[in-house]
Amino acid sequence: MIDKNKPVVVTGADGFIGSHLTEALLERGYRVRALAQYNSFNNWGWLEGMSYPGLEVVCGDVRDPNFCRELCRGAGTVFHLAALIAIPYSYVAPDSYVDTNIKGTLNMLQAVRDTGCDRIVVTSTSEVYGTALYVPIDEKHPRQPQSPYSATKIGADALAESFYRAFELPVVIARPFNTYGPRQSARAIIPTIISQIASGAEEIKVGDLSPTRDFNFVADTARGFIALGEAEGIEGRDINIATGTEVTMAETLKLIAELMGKPETRYVVDPARLRPSKSEVNRLCGDSTLIRELTDWRPAYDLREGLAKTIEWFVNPENLAKYKPDIYNR
Numbered sequence: 001m002i003d004k005n006k007p008v009v010v011t012g013a014d015g016f017i018g019s020h021l022t023e024a025l026l027e028r029g030y031r032v033r034a035l036a037q038y039n040s041f042n043n044w045g046w047l048e049g050m051s052y053p054g055l056e057v058v059c060g061d062v063r064d065p066n067f068c069r070e071l072c073r074g075a076g077t078v079f080h081l082a083a084l085i086a087i088p089y090s091y092v093a094p095d096s097y098v099d100t101n102i103k104g105t106l107n108m109l110q111a112v113r114d115t116g117c118d119r120i121v122v123t124s125t126s127e128v129y130g131t132a133l134y135v136p137i138d139e140k141h142p143r144q145p146q147s148p149y150s151a152t153k154i155g156a157d158a159l160a161e162s163f164y165r166a167f168e169l170p171v172v173i174a175r176p177f178n179t180y181g182p183r184q185s186a187r188a189i190i191p192t193i194i195s196q197i198a199s200g201a202e203e204i205k206v207g208d209l210s211p212t213r214d215f216n217f218v219a220d221t222a223r224g225f226i227a228l229g230e231a232e233g234i235e236g237r238d239i240n241i242a243t244g245t246e247v248t249m250a251e252t253l254k255l256i257a258e259l260m261g262k263p264e265t266r267y268v269v270d271p272a273r274l275r276p277s278k279s280e281v282n283r284l285c286g287d288s289t290l291i292r293e294l295t296d297w298r299p300a301y302d303l304r305e306g307l308a309k310t311i312e313w314f315v316n317p318e319n320l321a322k323y324k325p326d327i328y329n330r
């Protein structure tokens with residue numbers, strides 16, 4: 001149900017998941033109006049060098065309601081991914097998270113309402129669930145804000161739900177579990193491990209390796225978004241994008257080291273990378289029953305395959321040069 005005659009808006013298109021989603025939409029023949037956050041360098045992030053006839057790059061800011069209205073004018077489906085997403089940075093700059101994640105989402109909802117777009121897919125996160133009270137985590141699991149980041153995503157989800165109920169706005173909430181792959185910021189565990197090993201470090205710095213995660217390869221997450229953009233009759237639903245598998249950070253590190261041919265890699269826990277204990281989300285494993293029922297989406301990559309693709313990308317010197325493996329990137 002994504003209308004090919006109207007542009008599809010992607011916010012956060014300059015970022016990790018948004019750039020992959022933008023490419024996946026363009027590959028399927030959609031026209032994409034891709035938002036890169038305005039900056040004076042005219043830097044389009046991961047959209048730099050992307051060239052497709054259907055791609056229109058727009059620079060702006062979701063904190064500006066007037067800009068959001070103009071962004072949505074004439075568009076069909078809107079994928080709203082723009083956000084501040086680093087948990088450690090949300091400890092030091094929570095105001096920015098409220099402005100971007102809550103107010104930014106409100107602005108996009110209001111813009112879709114004002115301009116009459118066909119659907120808005122709002123991006124949530126598995127972080128809203130906090131440490132699993134039961135697994136696999138389905139959409140009914142309680143919300144537990146364990147970081148300012150999570151709190152702002154819970155707020156944004158609530159606004160999206162309220163716009164569906166109050167105004168019948170065609171809203172779908174996509175809730176990806178942890179996503180990894182080429183282009184991810186080194187603040188996340190998988191790129192931080194890969195980029196340090198690829199830079200020749202014999203002892204790498206990590207945070208707590210005991211938590212578990214349900215990792216989605218980014219191509220699968222992008223297909224999940226498109227499936228939720230296309231499926232009929234799912235307005236008002238919040239829907240997990242998850243594999244239903246669970247792995248510890250320590251097991252992930254071991255697998256990466258093995259795939260990179262450095263099984264002897266040692267690690268040291270860097271206290272700066274530890275979350276306060278009550279803020280650490282110890283266990284995440286998602287239930288994907290709903291998305292499987294409502295769409296034909298299935299993950300195509302297991303962790304080993306997705307990691308191999310990710311490593312292949314990171315070890316390319318041109319890509320690795322964009323990272324600073326010796327500096328902790330929160």
Ligand SMILES: NC(=O)c1ccc[n+]([C@@H]2O[C@H](COP(=O)([O-])OP(=O)(O)OC[C@H]3O[C@@H](n4cnc5c(N)ncnc54)[C@H](O)[C@@H]3O)[C@@H](O)[C@H]2O)c1
Binds near residue numbers: 036100125177
């Ligand atoms: N990466 C994950 O594991 C994961 C998991 C679940 C949900 N998510 C969600 O997916 C979305 C994308 O995350 P990502 O991992 O690609 O992160 P990312 O940081 O790479 O992308 C977010 C993008 O939002 C843009 N942005 C930030 N503030 C903006 C503003 N004020 N105006 C316009 N653009 C702005 C940034 O330029 C950035 O490129 C986010 O909503 C995030 O909460 C990510």
